[in-house]
Amino acid sequence: MNPAMRRSPETPVSRPTARLLAAAVGALAALPLAALPLAAAEGGGSDGLPQLTQTDTFVGQIFWTIITFGILYFAMSKVIIPRIGEAMEERQDKIDDDLSRAEKLKRETEQVIEEYEAKLAEARGAARETVREATEAWEAQAAKREKKANEALAKKTAEAEERIAAAKQAALDNLKSVATEVSTAASAKLLGSAPSEADAQKAVEASLAEGGRG
Amino acid sequence: MAEAANEAGGGFPVDPLKQFEIQPIVPINVGGLDLSFTNSSLWMLITIGAVTALLTVATGRRALVPGRLQSVAEFFYETIANMVRDNVGSEGRQYFPFIFTLFMFVLFGNLLGMIPTSFTFTSHIAVTFFMAIVIFVAVTAIGFARHGLGYLRMFFPHGAPAWTAVILVPIEVISYLSRPISLSVRLFANMMAGHILLKVFAGFVLLMGVAGVVPLAALIGITALEFLVATLQAYIFTILTCVYLHDAIHMH
Numbered sequence: 001m002n003p004a005m006r007r008s009p010e011t012p013v014s015r016p017t018a019r020l021l022a023a024a025v026g027a028l029a030a031l032p033l034a035a036l037p038l039a040a041a042e043g044g045g046s047d048g049l050p051q052l053t054q055t056d057t058f059v060g061q062i063f064w065t066i067i068t069f070g071i072l073y074f075a076m077s078k079v080i081i082p083r084i085g086e087a088m089e090e091r092q093d094k095i096d097d098d099l100s101r102a103e104k105l106k107r108e109t110e111q112v113i114e115e116y117e118a119k120l121a122e123a124r125g126a127a128r129e130t131v132r133e134a135t136e137a138w139e140a141q142a143a144k145r146e147k148k149a150n151e152a153l154a155k156k157t158a159e160a161e162e163r164i165a166a167a168k169q170a171a172l173d174n175l176k177s178v179a180t181e182v183s184t185a186a187s188a189k190l191l192g193s194a195p196s197e198a199d200a201q202k203a204v205e206a207s208l209a210e211g212g213r214g
Numbered sequence: 215m216a217e218a219a220n221e222a223g224g225g226f227p228v229d230p231l232k233q234f235e236i237q238p239i240v241p242i243n244v245g246g247l248d249l250s251f252t253n254s255s256l257w258m259l260i261t262i263g264a265v266t267a268l269l270t271v272a273t274g275r276r277a278l279v280p281g282r283l284q285s286v287a288e289f290f291y292e293t294i295a296n297m298v299r300d301n302v303g304s305e306g307r308q309y310f311p312f313i314f315t316l317f318m319f320v321l322f323g324n325l326l327g328m329i330p331t332s333f334t335f336t337s338h339i340a341v342t343f344f345m346a347i348v349i350f351v352a353v354t355a356i357g358f359a360r361h362g363l364g365y366l367r368m369f370f371p372h373g374a375p376a377w378t379a380v381i382l383v384p385i386e387v388i389s390y391l392s393r394p395i396s397l398s399v400r401l402f403a404n405m406m407a408g409h410i411l412l413k414v415f416a417g418f419v420l421l422m423g424v425a426g427v428v429p430l431a432a433l434i435g436i437t438a439l440e441f442l443v444a445t446l447q448a449y450i451f452t453i454l455t456c457v458y459l460h461d462a463i464h465m466h
């Protein structure tokens with residue numbers, strides 16, 4: 001009806017300016033909302049901002065806002081939000097569950113390691129004990145054998161000494177009798193008369209004793 | 215005749231305001247009220263359809279390790295849940311479904327409006343003001359329900375000298391009453407201005423011939439910016455609702 005009043009931007013306007021203008025227009029128009037029907041009546045419907053001039057659509061816009069927003073609110077609050085919430089809760093539960101299970105497993109592992117170490121220490125102790133016992137037993141046996149060997153040796157030595165002593169004695173006895181015989185025979189040859197055996201023996205013993213001293 | 219002059223005499227090739235015109239699709243008249251199903255109603259339906267479809271598909275297969283869509287749904291959920299918790303507190307929990315719906319409704323309304331030839335219902339003051347006034351009335355009702363007449367202390371800062379009430383109370387009352395206006399006009403004006411700007415630059419592209427690449431480049435930038443504005447304004451609208459709720463519940 002009145003196209004000359006149509007706001008057709010003919011000069012390039014910078015964006016902030018346009019923003020400000022639009023905001024100002026909006027604010028000015030919105031403030032006296034009650035005066036809108038009046039302005040619309042003056043504007044005649046097709047001029048200016050349709051937002052402000054198409055007042056006959058206001059009721060319909062509000063009506064459809066209520067309907068669509070209501071449906072969306074119902075869908076969100078009854079279906080979507082519980083579903084998202086549930087999924088997130090489930091995940092949180094699962095994470096908590098996994099964490100606690102990991103914790104439990106870790107504790108179990110630690111326990112097993114502890115047990116293992118205790119067993120290891122025990123085994124080491126047992127091994128040491130076994131070695132010690134074996135060493136002791138071996139040492140005892142060695143000592144016993146040594147003693148036995150020493151004894152046997154001592155016995156053999158004693159026997160040998162005995163034998164030597166006996167042989168020496170025998171040799172000495174032999175020597176005595178030979179000496180007596182010789183001295184008797186010598187005396188008989190020299191003196192012509194053989195001394196009695198007892199005298200000869202006495203003389204030999206005396207000279208042997210002298211020789212032994214010397 | 216002026217119309218003809220506009221068309222023929224080097225007039226602007228694009229009418230930047232035509233996109234805001236509401237056209238009835240199915241005329242409905244109930245008791246003298248015009249409740250026609252219009253392009254605005256259509257895009258409201260598409261908006262709630264898109265939101266519902268996206269979130270239904272996204273939450274269809276509730277996987278422990280969320281897929282892409284499920285991550286998107288959970289991102290929206292967590293963003294709004296954090297917003298409500300940070301701005302309203304634990305008492306805000308019961309209002310979470312409303313805040314969530316509000317955010318999705320405005321966000322998708324804004325974003326779907328970026329589709330060429332679509333209709334942006336959030337660029338209409340009737341819609342934004344209605345939403346703002348409902349929020350305003352509800353928040354005020356919650357305030358009085360929680361604090362009784364003590365809610366009127368909202369209008370006088372705690373600890374100020376008594377005589378300053380003469381100045382402070384009117385200021386506070388005006389600032390409180392202007393909330394629905396600033397809330398609705400901010401969204402409506404931002405969406406409208408952005409869409410006008412897009413059309414104006416598109417007109418320049420047509421007018422300038424080869425030199426039109428310059429406004430075309432600007433147009434691409436502005437389009438990107440408009441996506442940011444669409445998201446940001448939905449966020450602001452929602453977070454301010456949370457702030458008003460906080461005031462009603464905690465009184466500053």
